[in-house]
Amino acid sequence: MIPNTIMIDQKDNVAIALTDIPEGSQVFLPDGRNFISLTDIPYSHKVLLANLGAGDNVIKYGEVIGQVNADLQQGEWIHTHNLVVTEG
């Protein structure tokens, strides 16, 4: 299947949507993995690749870009509503 997301670094736990991905549709990663989106993922926004507990790190560019403020599942949209910076 043609990927509808892109990953920047192998260590990342988010990918970026290459199209609007509606809730409940297939998310295809460049490495062949696929799963179902749990929310709408807007074009150029981030989708979560792993299940995280509240406070866990979100990694993009191989670096920590913040922490999630709730328990979240693979397939969720990651943005300002659930991504915060809590560490120093």
Next chain:
Amino acid sequence: METFLGYERSDSSVGVRNHVAVLPSVACANGVAAAIVRQIPEAVLLQHSIGCGRGGLDNEVHTRTLENLCRHPNLAGVLVVGLGCEVLKSEQLEQAAAQASKHVQRVVIQEEGGSRRTTARGVELVRELVARAKEIKPGAVALDRLIVGLECGGSDAFSGVTANPAVGRACDHLVDQGATVILTETTEMIGTAHILSRRAANVEVGAQIEEIVGLQEQKCVDVLGPMAELVISPGNMDGGMSNIREKALGCIVKAGTRPIQEVIGYAEKPTRRGVVIMNGPGYDTDSLTGMAAAGAQVMIFTTGRGNPIGFPMVPVIKVISTTQAFQRLEDDMDVNAGVVLEGQSLEQVGDQISDVLLRVANGEPTKAEINQQDGILCVYTQGTSL
């Protein structure tokens, strides 16, 4: 080691172009400088707005900028056009060019007797300088002699996803070959000082990074007040950036992943090879001038929405982030990094950027050169006119 066709200068620098520049020492001499170049279009015109009426730090930075531009490796010769009464003396610029073993000449409008006489004399001198430049032939030079300046402007949601990471791949390759890449735009680093500092070659460089980014953040708050949020927090939440750190990571990724060897001031020449940070503003045109003065022989400019700008004597390679924008602005763009969104890997596009860089270093003109996107030199200015 890979090589390119370069012009070895007697000060041991290497040019990728062999230009003769006409440089006014003050904005008042722009008209005469332009009149000279109209008659000899092979020469490059370095118009700017500085040279007088400033004090303190601006004086120091402006003088260093013009002096180092006179020493630029891509120049075989320079004609300095002075007015006569300006603060930044044309003799001083002539001396800087001579120190770097350039063929240099100088005319002064108030001494020569007005703009027509000065133009006529200038045309004679530039004609000679161009003839002398043509005697210099390029030869094979190792890639480690290259200094590549990095810039991003008119970014979009995919600049940090396709164009910048692909350029980062090319930078890793360049640095592994011993070349130097300059990362600047301190404003764009706000939020990532701890990450850049971790990549520093030693603790001193790490501390310098923390200091310049901290000062720049404070300056944004001081100057912009409540509007600082627009710089310090991402301007494009709609594009999917969730915070300033994520946005800044998308910017600094274009310098690749190798250790940061040095922090230099605006328009200062690096003393180390590898990744170098130049402390400077986020304004694209100021950055290009600063990196040119630092000795960058080539610059790579990433963009999302597109920007046609070049630099008079330095080839500027444009890398755009999406195929849609590439097709819209193809006249001005050298590389389409948008193919990453259609299945090509960042490594493949990184290799393509390295190839284009080598071809440009070997003399192939960039789109900005073809379109003569030279414009006026903007120089970083912090104070006010006095």
